[in-house]
Amino acid sequence: MMRVHQFVRDTLLVAGVVLLLPATARSTTFVLMSEQTLLRSSAAVIVGTITGIDSGATDPDGAIFTYVHVQPERIIKGPLGLNPLVLREPGGTVGDRRQVIFGAPEFWVGERALLFLSRNRDGTLQTNSLAMGKFSLNVDATGHTKAVRDFGYGASVLTSATGEIAEAPRQTQRFLPLLRRLRQQAHAESHAQQTARPLRLVPEELSNPATRFQEAYTFLSNPPCRWFQPDSGQPVTYYVDSTGDAKLGFASSQAAVDAALAAWTDVATSNLVLQDGGTTSPAPLGTCDMSRIVFNDPYNEVSDPSGCSGVLAMGGYCGGGGTTIVNGTTFWQITVGKVTFNNGWGACSFWTQCNLAEVATHEIGHTIGLGHSSDANATMYAMAHFDSRCATLETDDINGVSFIYPQTGPAAPTATRTSTPTATWTLPPPTRTATRVAIPTATRTRTPTRTATPRPTATRTRTPTRTPTKRVVPTPTRTASVSAPANNACSGAIVVTVSPFVSTVNATAATADPTDPIPACNVNARTHTLWYQYTAPRSGTIVASTSGSGYDTVLSVYTGSCGSLSAVSGKCNDNASWFVRQSQVGLAAVAGRTYYFMISSTASSSGSATFRLTLS
Numbered sequence: 001m002m003r004v005h006q007f008v009r010d011t012l013l014v015a016g017v018v019l020l021l022p023a024t025a026r027s028t029t030f031v032l033m034s035e036q037t038l039l040r041s042s043a044a045v046i047v048g049t050i051t052g053i054d055s056g057a058t059d060p061d062g063a064i065f066t067y068v069h070v071q072p073e074r075i076i077k078g079p080l081g082l083n084p085l086v087l088r089e090p091g092g093t094v095g096d097r098r099q100v101i102f103g104a105p106e107f108w109v110g111e112r113a114l115l116f117l118s119r120n121r122d123g124t125l126q127t128n129s130l131a132m133g134k135f136s137l138n139v140d141a142t143g144h145t146k147a148v149r150d151f152g153y154g155a156s157v158l159t160s161a162t163g164e165i166a167e168a169p170r171q172t173q174r175f176l177p178l179l180r181r182l183r184q185q186a187h188a189e190s191h192a193q194q195t196a197r198p199l200r201l202v203p204e205e206l207s208n209p210a211t212r213f214q215e216a217y218t219f220l221s222n223p224p225c226r227w228f229q230p231d232s233g234q235p236v237t238y239y240v241d242s243t244g245d246a247k248l249g250f251a252s253s254q255a256a257v258d259a260a261l262a263a264w265t266d267v268a269t270s271n272l273v274l275q276d277g278g279t280t281s282p283a284p285l286g287t288c289d290m291s292r293i294v295f296n297d298p299y300n301e302v303s304d305p306s307g308c309s310g311v312l313a314m315g316g317y318c319g320g321g322g323t324t325i326v327n328g329t330t331f332w333q334i335t336v337g338k339v340t341f342n343n344g345w346g347a348c349s350f351w352t353q354c355n356l357a358e359v360a361t362h363e364i365g366h367t368i369g370l371g372h373s374s375d376a377n378a379t380m381y382a383m384a385h386f387d388s389r390c391a392t393l394e395t396d397d398i399n400g401v402s403f404i405y406p407q408t409g410p411a412a413p414t415a416t417r418t419s420t421p422t423a424t425w426t427l428p429p430p431t432r433t434a435t436r437v438a439i440p441t442a443t444r445t446r447t448p449t450r451t452a453t454p455r456p457t458a459t460r461t462r463t464p465t466r467t468p469t470k471r472v473v474p475t476p477t478r479t480a481s482v483s484a485p486a487n488n489a490c491s492g493a494i495v496v497t498v499s500p501f502v503s504t505v506n507a508t509a510a511t512a513d514p515t516d517p518i519p520a521c522n523v524n525a526r527t528h529t530l531w532y533q534y535t536a537p538r539s540g541t542i543v544a545s546t547s548g549s550g551y552d553t554v555l556s557v558y559t560g561s562c563g564s565l566s567a568v569s570g571k572c573n574d575n576a577s578w579f580v581r582q583s584q585v586g587l588a589a590v591a592g593r594t595y596y597f598m599i600s601s602t603a604s605s606s607g608s609a610t611f612r613l614t615l616s
Contacts, residue, residue: 031309033132035178039185041306042128043119043199044078046070047137047179050111051084055092058205063286064092064099067206068107070115076179077186078117078199085201087117088124090286090301091316098319099288105134106150108547110500110614112137114147114175118303123200129303129311137175138502145175148502150548225319226331226369227272230405235273236368238337241294242279245356247346252353254279257293259391260360263379264368267398272368272405285340288318291367293360296343308348313341317367327403337367354390361391370400485530489513490562493531493596499615504548505530507599507609515563517556519600521572525554528606530599532613536589540615544597545584548610551601555583558596565596589615 039045052069068087072080091099105127107113116133117125127133135147149171227236240257244250254276261274280290282298302311318336325331345351358379365380375381375396379389393401487494488510494503510528519525536542546553557571573583589595599609 031305031312033129033306033309035181036185037306037309038116038128038133039077039182040189041118041303041310042077042116042133043197044080044117044125045076045182045186046072046078046080046115046117047074047076048072048113048115050107050109050113053107053109055094056205057092057094057097063090063284063288064094064097065090065203065286066092066104067203070113076182077189080199080201083201085125086203086206087115087126088120088203089126090314099286099316105131106136106548107134108545108612110543110616111612112500114178119197119199121300122204123198124203125199125201130314132311133303135175135178136502139498146172147175147178148172224329224331224369224404225317225334226324226326226404227334228322228324230271230273231324233271235275236291236337237275237277238291238293238364239277239280241282241292241296243282243295243298245295245341245351246343247351248353248356253295253356256353256357256360256391259357260364263361263391263393264364264401267393267401269398269402269407270405271407272401274364274368285314285316285338287338288336291337293338294340297340301340302342305342305344308345310344311342312345313339313363327406331369331404334367334369337364339363339367354388357390358385361393365397365401368401369404370397484509484511487531488529490515490531490565490596490598493533493562494611496532496534496613499613501534501613502610503532504608504610507551507601507606510606512600516598516600517558517565517567519554519556519572519574519598520567521556522554522574522602525574525600525602527603528599528601528609530609530611532597532599532611533594534597534613535594536591536615538589538615539591540589541586542589542595542613542615543584543586544611544613546582546599546610547584547612549582549599550607551605551609552581553583553605553609554600555585556598556600557585557587558598559593560596562596568595 033041048070050068051071054067054069055064056067057064066089068089069084070087071084072082075082089104091104093099114135114137116128118128118133120126131149131151135149138146138148140146151170229236238257238261240254242250244253248256258276261276264270264272265274277290280292282294282296283289283292284299285294285301302314304310305312316338317334318338319332319334323330323332361379370380375394378394378396379385379392380397380400485505485507486492487505490513496503507528507530510530512527512529516526516529534542544555544557546555552575554572554574556573557568558565559568560566568587571585571587573585575581575583583599587595597611597613599611
């Protein structure tokens with residue numbers, strides 16, 4: 001087993017969670033649990049430090065998991081001591097096989113975290129409701145510890161009271177008041193409410209010599225991905241769980257899925273064909289034998305909802321097998337797409353066939369490689385519409401699928417469709433948002449054979465007054481207040497005095513100082529510079545990264561003094577791995593030596609920059 005001292009980024013929710021969606025793009029929607037509900041539904045709650053991360057598989061075609069090693073320091077709830085434990089999270093990378101599960105939390109080695117843990121069927125532990133059950137503990141500039149919950153790029157939150165879905169914001173609060181509340185709530189729970197079932201601290205398969213391991217970059221940003229079948233005129237086939245949703249029934253569940261498949265198939269400027277291959281029996285989410293849409297979480301892989309909050313669904317894909325270039329873009333191959341819907345939503349008012357259909361269209365859009373659109377009218381927009389669109393695509397959705405899967409033969413002429421993509425839609429990093437669909441109409445088609453003329457769209461027209469109510473219009477005053485951060489120049493570098501250390505700065509207004517060095521690993525990335533200074537109190541290994549940043553970064557290391565810096569040889573990193581836009585460096589620290597870390601980027605890339613440092 002290879003233990004990796006590296007960070008791992010993740011993905012993750014209905015103001016409970018709608019993790020539905022797999023795809024080449026991450027897509028997850030959460031329904032947020034209250035503090036009390038999250039604690040009550042957890043088998044254990046701990047504070048601890050991440051000491052290692054592995055990714056492994058027990059057989060060549062089996063499920064891949066990421067194993068997060070934790071050293072507890074405080075037990076808030078649960079029958080645990082302070083012995084090391086290992087969380088088993090779904091998804092990972094082994095060799096050329098990748099299994100992506102959207103909605104997983106982000107971890108990095110050396111990180112201190114507050115973890116709400118749920119019990120798997122075999123007694124092993126994982127975070128409760130994926131990213132909802134994980135808070136990073138960071139020390140701010142005033143010395144106070146903050147608890148930060150980050151749902152990741154593309155995550156969405158559904159507010160069950162209003163039915164609205166919006167991008168999930170990062171949540172920050174003071175840790176000590178939160179800790180006091182949790183301890184009081186845990187103390188108030190009766191022993192009968194505490195789990196009596198045994199917990200397994202280390203998954204059994206970790207002692208199996210047949211298990212293959214390698215470093216886990218599972219939860220980091222993913223490269224553009226697509227299916228290769230359309231290139232040879234083959235359909236992409238999904239199979240539908242024959243049990244159907246417990247509330248809606250099989251007929252309505254299949255109708256919603258079929259309408260979504262037909263919507264993406266009936267695009268005249270695309271060669272993509274999605275088809276319903278018929279029914280199948282349920283299977284675990286980790287299975288990579290066929291593309292399945294499973295209902296009612298039959299294998300208890302998703303944390304159960306509580307009070308119409310929690311995870312709606314969890315999705316992902318399996319990939320590997322090569323790359324292809326389409327329209328100048330290199331795409332990795334998707335081999336299996338899958339979705340598992342949770343159980344326990346029958347009493348919730350928003351769980352309707354109509355909503356299931358729009359959500360299915362949006363989520364299947366992720367499984368074919370599309371991220372979120374910035375066009376508020378698009379079905380791939382990061383907010384649900386609830387405007388009776390059901391399984392309908394808008395112009396921007398059509399442009400996106402046509403770019404990834406261009407029609408190579410003659411297409412039916414149309415004045416409203418164009419194969420030229422607009423700047424409003426995005427390739428992954430994947431996103432998670434749940435869209436809602438109106439009741440699917442009988443006009444959907446389930447045949448894989450494409451017709452030259454798309455289905456009639458007259459019934460899809462929406463009342464124009466509906467769209468404005470769904471838009472989130474940013475106020476012009478938001479950007480006016482942004483100024484260059486204090487650490488924009490080396491002379492203003494933030495002094496790091498603790499390990500682990502985390503800092504997040506808005507780099508939008510950052511510029512390049514004339515004395516800033518040119519990064520050796522990317523000579524074009526000398527703008528939006530941010531500086532950090534660290535004097536090693538002892539010898540050891542420094543791991544620094546920009547994991548969690550919202551844009552493509554470059555991280556380089558220097559010694560000396562501002563204005564007279566020398567680059568540390570080999571310690572400049574553009575991308576932490578082939579599919580990671582953020583950066584990471586590791587170096588042997590010399591006691592008493594001062595190191596300068598510069599975060600930079602290209603002129604077109606900036607945003608929220610996160611710097612992490614650990615001395616081990």
